[in-house]
Amino acid sequence: MRDIDDLIEKKTGLSIEEAMSIDDTNLYKKLGEETFWKLSTIFYTKVFNDEELWFRNIFKNRSLEDAIQNQVEFFIQRMGGPSYFSHRKGHPALIARHMDFNMKEKAAERWLYHMKEALSEVPAIDEDSKKRMMNYFTHTAYFLSIGVTGQQEARRNESGNL
Ligand code: HEM
Numbered sequence: 001m002r003d004i005d006d007l008i009e010k011k012t013g014l015s016i017e018e019a020m021s022i023d024d025t026n027l028y029k030k031l032g033e034e035t036f037w038k039l040s041t042i043f044y045t046k047v048f049n050d051e052e053l054w055f056r057n058i059f060k061n062r063s064l065e066d067a068i069q070n071q072v073e074f075f076i077q078r079m080g081g082p083s084y085f086s087h088r089k090g091h092p093a094l095i096a097r098h099m100d101f102n103m104k105e106k107a108a109e110r111w112l113y114h115m116k117e118a119l120s121e122v123p124a125i126d127e128d129s130k131k132r133m134m135n136y137f138t139h140t141a142y143f144l145s146i147g148v149t150g151q152q153e154a155r156r157n158e159s160g161n162l
Helices: 002-012 027-031 033-048 053-059 064-078 084-089 105-120 127-160
Strands: none
Touching: 002 127, 027 033, 027 127, 033 053, 033 064, 033 105, 053 105, 064 084, 105 127
């Protein structure tokens, strides 16, 4: 994990401590469930209406309602609340769950662009919480991009050798 964390720090300027500072406080208790629903609803509404077709297309076979619910339940669980996501769907296994998608660095940047905008449109999220969440999202988006594209590449090479 060290190598990938170092690589992400080089790309984003964020140390692993900064990225995981969501764990130094209970954001679920601080912000409440309603706030997470607002955030994910605003985020995914932006994503599903993105003017950039290539990005919107990553989500084209999914329903807006399901995408919002999946994200809210995961965020609540990850940020100190009940394990709604795992009770309904099992282990988060984020890399495996993103294997079928375009997860290139450009996609991570676009995901983060919408998330930053969404965070700024939820007044209930104070500046400190916003910063912690954005740091975590940034690290995780790059982590997923590097992890998923690496495995997709390995798969392509394997099938090329058959
Ligand atoms: C890097 C850019 C990203 C792209 C292009 C992307 C794309 C997607 C897509 C297409 C889905 C399926 C929508 C659904 O039906 O739920 C999804 C689901 C999900 N994503 Fe991402 N994602 C990205 C980053 C992230 C990040 C940073 C996180 C966590 C902080 C995250 C957490 C999740 C979760 C929890 C689900 C639901 C998985 C499931 O229920 O099976 N994603 N993502």
